[in-house]
Amino acid sequence: MQTPRDENFIPAKLACLNTDTIQGTNLVSICLSLSNNGICVNETDTISFTMKPIDPKDENYVDCWIFQGTDGLTYPAVANADGELLIDEA
Numbered sequence: 001m002q003t004p005r006d007e008n009f010i011p012a013k014l015a016c017l018n019t020d021t022i023q024g025t026n027l028v029s030i031c032l033s034l035s036n037n038g039i040c041v042n043e044t045d046t047i048s049f050t051m052k053p054i055d056p057k058d059e060n061y062v063d064c065w066i067f068q069g070t071d072g073l074t075y076p077a078v079a080n081a082d083g084e085l086l087i088d089e090a
Contacts, residue, residue: 012029012030013029013030013065013077014027014028014029014030014065014077015027015028015030015065015076015077015078015079015083015085016028016049016076016077016078016079017078017079017080017081018045018046018047018048018078018079018080018086019048019080019081020048020049021048021049022049023049023050023051023052023076024054024076028079028080028081028083029083030065030077030079030083030085031079031082031083031084031085039085040082040083040084040085041084041085041086041087042079042080042082042084042085042086042087043086043087043088045080045084045086046086047078047086051069051075051078052075053069053071053073053074053075054066054074054075054076055074065077
C-alpha cells in the first residue's frame with residue numbers, strides 16, 4: 001500500500017488493521033471526521049491479534065501512529081477497515 005499524501009505531500013497517519021491475525025500485516029489510513037473536527041473513533045470493534053510492543057524507530061512501523069501503553073511501552077494505533085481508530089475509554 002502506498003501511503004496517501006495531502007497537497008503538501010505530508011503522509012497520512014496509518015494504523016494496523018484490527019481484523020488481521022498478525023499485528024501490522026495490513027495498514028489503513030486513519031479517518032478524519034470533518035463533522036466533529038477530529039479523528040474517527042470506534043469504541044465497539046475488537047482486535048483480532050495480540051498487541052505487541054514495537055520500537056518507534058522500527059522500519060516496518062515507521063508510518064504507524066505510535067502510542068504509549070499503560071506499561072510504558074510503545075504500541076501501534078489500531079483501526080478498522082473504515083479507518084476508525086479503536087479506542088477504549090475505560
